[in-house]
Amino acid sequence: MPTSTPVQRNPDRTRRRILQAAIKLFATHGFHAVSVDEIVGRAAVNKRMVYHYFGSKDALFEAALAEVYRRIEAIEFGAVEQGSNPREKLARLLESYFAFLDAEPEFTRLLQWENLEKGRHLTKENHLLSKNPFFTRFRAIVEDGVAAGDFRADLDVTHLMIHFIGLCFIYHSNRFSLSQSLELDLGDAAVKQRGLRQVLRLVFDGIARPARS
Amino acid sequence: MPTSTPVQRNPDRTRRRILQAAIKLFATHGFHAVSVDEIVGRAAVNKRMVYHYFGSKDALFEAALAEVYRRIEAIEFGAVEQGSNPREKLARLLESYFAFLDAEPEFTRLLQWENLEKGRHLTKENHLLSKNPFFTRFRAIVEDGVAAGDFRADLDVTHLMIHFIGLCFIYHSNRFSLSQSLELDLGDAAVKQRGLRQVLRLVFDGIARPARS
Amino acid sequence: MPTSTPVQRNPDRTRRRILQAAIKLFATHGFHAVSVDEIVGRAAVNKRMVYHYFGSKDALFEAALAEVYRRIEAIEFGAVEQGSNPREKLARLLESYFAFLDAEPEFTRLLQWENLEKGRHLTKENHLLSKNPFFTRFRAIVEDGVAAGDFRADLDVTHLMIHFIGLCFIYHSNRFSLSQSLELDLGDAAVKQRGLRQVLRLVFDGIARPARS
Amino acid sequence: MPTSTPVQRNPDRTRRRILQAAIKLFATHGFHAVSVDEIVGRAAVNKRMVYHYFGSKDALFEAALAEVYRRIEAIEFGAVEQGSNPREKLARLLESYFAFLDAEPEFTRLLQWENLEKGRHLTKENHLLSKNPFFTRFRAIVEDGVAAGDFRADLDVTHLMIHFIGLCFIYHSNRFSLSQSLELDLGDAAVKQRGLRQVLRLVFDGIARPARS
DNA sequence: AATGAATGAGCTTTCATTCAT
DNA sequence: CATGAATGAAAGCTCATTCAT
Numbered sequence A, B, C, D: 001m002p003t004s005t006p007v008q009r010n011p012d013r014t015r016r017r018i019l020q021a022a023i024k025l026f027a028t029h030g031f032h033a034v035s036v037d038e039i040v041g042r043a044a045v046n047k048r049m050v051y052h053y054f055g056s057k058d059a060l061f062e063a064a065l066a067e068v069y070r071r072i073e074a075i076e077f078g079a080v081e082q083g084s085n086p087r088e089k090l091a092r093l094l095e096s097y098f099a100f101l102d103a104e105p106e107f108t109r110l111l112q113w114e115n116l117e118k119g120r121h122l123t124k125e126n127h128l129l130s131k132n133p134f135f136t137r138f139r140a141i142v143e144d145g146v147a148a149g150d151f152r153a154d155l156d157v158t159h160l161m162i163h164f165i166g167l168c169f170i171y172h173s174n175r176f177s178l179s180q181s182l183e184l185d186l187g188d189a190a191v192k193q194r195g196l197r198q199v200l201r202l203v204f205d206g207i208a209r210p211a212r213s
Numbered sequence E: 001a002a003t004g005a006a007t008g009a010g011c012t013t014t015c016a017t018t019c020a021t
Numbered sequence F: 001c002a003t004g005a006a007t008g009a010a011a012g013c014t015c016a017t018t019c020a021t
Helices: A011-029 A036-043 A047-053 A057-074 A086-103 A105-116 A133-147 A157-173 A175-182 A189-205 B011-029 B036-043 B048-053 B057-074 B086-103 B105-116 B133-147 B157-173 B175-182 B189-205 C011-029 C036-043 C047-053 C057-074 C086-103 C105-116 C133-147 C157-173 C175-182 C189-205 D011-029 D036-043 D048-053 D057-074 D078-082 D086-103 D105-116 D133-147 D157-173 D175-182 D189-205
Strands: none
Touching: A011 A036, A011 A047, A011 A057, A011 A105, A036 A047, A057 A105, A057 A133, A086 A105, A086 A133, A086 A157, A086 A189, A105 A157, A105 B105, A105 B175, A133 A157, A157 A175, A157 A189, A157 B157, A157 B175, A157 B189, A175 B105, A175 B157, A189 B157, A189 B189, B011 B036, B011 B048, B011 B057, B011 B105, B036 B048, B057 B105, B057 B133, B086 B105, B086 B133, B086 B157, B086 B189, B105 B157, B133 B157, B157 B175, B157 B189, C011 C036, C011 C047, C011 C057, C011 C105, C036 C047, C057 C105, C057 C133, C086 C105, C086 C133, C086 C157, C086 C189, C105 C157, C105 D105, C105 D175, C133 C157, C157 C175, C157 C189, C157 D157, C157 D175, C157 D189, C175 D105, C175 D157, C189 D157, C189 D189, D011 D036, D011 D048, D011 D057, D011 D105, D036 D048, D057 D105, D057 D133, D078 D086, D086 D105, D086 D133, D086 D157, D086 D189, D105 D157, D133 D157, D157 D175, D157 D189
C-alpha cells in the first residue's frame, strides 16, 4: 500500500530555501533579532527541517555565513586582468571590491554582525585566505608593482590590504551615523562613486601636493 | 534606633547605574542579545526603574548611544595643536582618533550595532556635526593645508574625513574575520601601531614610488 | 523657618480631581482595565494621594460608585408632578428615568460593571432604597393609580419597577450586540425615542388589540 | 517497553479545553480580570498553546464569544410550536428565552462584558441575525398575530423584540444592585418566576385596568 | 522526509502599593 | 499635604527546541 499523502519531497530544495531565508533575514536583522519561526515562515518549510538539516539556529547562521563567503569567489575580475600595469590593475581590483560590497549587502552585513559577535561562528573552513581570490590577487599585484618600481618598497602588503578594505567598508559600516552627521546620504550611488574616485587618488598619491619637478 | 530597612534612595545614582550597565552590555552583545534582566542585574537595581527612568529598552539604548557619543568631546587634542604645520597637525589628529576608538570600545561597538540596525535609535540630538570636535578640527586643518599649498586643492574634505575614519574603523569592524583570514591578530597593540604608521604614510603620500627629482 | 517650596495645597480639589478621573475611566473601561497610573495621570495628581484619600484602588471604585449613585437624586422630576393623573405621572417618570440613563452614562456603565462583578463594591450605605427618589415616587404613583382604579390591582409593584428599569436599560446594556444583530443603531437618538414611545404604549396597554366595546 | 514520557498529543482536545476554560473564566470575571495563566491552569495545557491555536488573548475571547453565541441555536422551542395561537406561542417563546438566559449564564454574562467593552470582539460572523432562531421566530409570530387581529397593528417589531429582551435581561444585568436596593433576591428562582409571570401579563395587556364592558 | 503539536524558560512591560523625603 | 523613587509579582507573549505521528 502506497503512502496515502503524497507529500512533496525535495530535500535539496528544502535545504536551499531555508538557507536563503536565513541569509536574507540574518543579514537584515542580525542573529538575535530573527526567530526560527520567521525563517521557516519565509522559507515556507516545516520548522523541524531546520534542525534536520542544520542542527541548530547557531549552526544555521554558520552555514549562512559560509555561503555568502563563497560569493567572494564570484567577484568579477575581468577588468583587473586588462590593466596594462600594476597601478591600473590595482585600481580595477579596488573598484571590483567596492562594487562587490555594494552588490552583496548580505555578505557585507553578515560579516559585520559576525565581527560584532567576535567571530563566534567563524571556523577555519568557512573562510580561509587561500580560498579568497581577492587576497591572492591583491598580494600578487602589489608585489609586481614593487618589483617593477611602481610602488614603494617599504609597504606592508597585509596592512595595505586592510586599508583598502577599510576604505570600502566604511561606506557601509558607518553609513547611517555618518549620513546623519555629515548630512550626506552615503547610500546614494553618486556619492559613493565620488568617494571611490577620491579613494583611488588617495591610495596612489596621498593628499600631499606633489613637489614641483 | 536605626531604620530597619535602609532602602537606598538616590535617583541620580540609580539612573547612572542603569545607564552604565546598559552601555557595557549593549556594546558587548548588541541590543537584542541583552535582556533587561541582565541590565538590572548588573546595575543592581529594580527592573521597574528602567521603565521609570527611560521608558523602554529601546529608549535606554538610545540614551546609552547618546552618552557614549558625548565621549567624543573628551578626545585629547593637545598634541594636535602642537603640530607646527597642517601635515603634522593632521597626523596628530589621526593618531588621536585612532587612539580614541581603541580606548573607547563602547563607543566603537555601540556605533556599529546601531549602524547595522540602520540607525533606528539615531536622533537629531544625540549626534550632531556641530558638537563633534573631530569633524570641525579636521575640516579646519585640511582647509589650512590646502591654503598653505601643503595639500592638493582638489580634495573633497567630507569624503576625505570618511576615508580617515574608514582607515581607523576597519581595525575594529572587521577585526575577527580579518584576523583569521590574514592570520594576524588585529587586536594586538603592536600590529595596530604598525598599521597606523602605514596609514599615515598612505594618507599623505600614497603608495606610488616618488618620481626621482 | 517657613517651608521652602510653596507647593499648592488644596485637599478638596485633589480629592475631587482623583474621583472625577476615576469615575470617567472606570465607567469607560471597567475596574480591571484601568490602572492607578492612568487615573493619577488624568487627574494630574501624585499617585500617593490615591492611597492617602481612598486607601486602595478598590475603595476608590467604591467611592466612584457611591458618587454616581448620588446623581439619581438629581433626576429632574418637575414634569412628573405636573401630570394630571397617575397614568400621566408614570409616563413622565419613565421618560425622566430613560433620559437620566442617557445623560449619565457614567452611572449607567459603572452600575453594569459592578453588577457583573457581583456587587463586590456595593455597601449598605452607597445605595439604599430610602435614598432613591425614583423608587419612592414610583411606588407612590402606582399605589395611587391602583387606588384610583386606573391600574389593575394585582400588580406586584416591585417587579413592575424592575420591568420599567429593564425596558430602559436594555438600550444601553445590550446596545452593541443588538445594534449589530438588528442592523439598527441603538445609540441613535431618534431610534431611542421611537423605542421609548413604544415602551410607554406597551407598559400601559400591552400589545393585545383592545376588544371592541 | 512503553514510552517513557507519554506526551499527550490531541489537538482537538487541547483546543477544546482551552476554549472551555476561557468561556468559564471570562464569563465569571471578565476579560481583564482573567490571566492567560489562569486559563491554561484550568485547562491544564501549556500556555504556548493558547497562542498556537488562537493567536492572542483577545482572539481567544472572540472565539469564546462566538462559541456561546452558537448556544442560542440550541434553545428548546418545542413548547412554542404547541401554542394554539400567536399569543400562546409568544408567551412560550418568552418563557424559553427567559429560561435560556437562566440556564446559560456564560452566554448572558459574556454578552454583557462584551457590550461594556463596546463590542470590541464582535465580528460579522459570530452573531448574525439570520443564524438567530429566536429573532426569526419572534418576528414570524408577531406578524402572524397582527395578521390574525390578535395584536395591534402599529407595533414596531424590532423594538418590541428589544423590549422583550430587556424584560428578561434586567434580572441578570442589574441583579445585584436591584437585589440590594429592593431587598429582594433576584437570583432566587421563585422570585424570577413571579417576575416572569407579570412580564407576560404586562406584555400582553399592560398595567391599565381593562375598561368595564 | 516531513508535519505541526507541545514544552518550559524567558522576553519586555505593567501592576498596585509603600517608602523616604 | 505632597512628591516621585522603589519594589516584587505578574501580565501577555515569544523563544529555541523536541516529540509523536
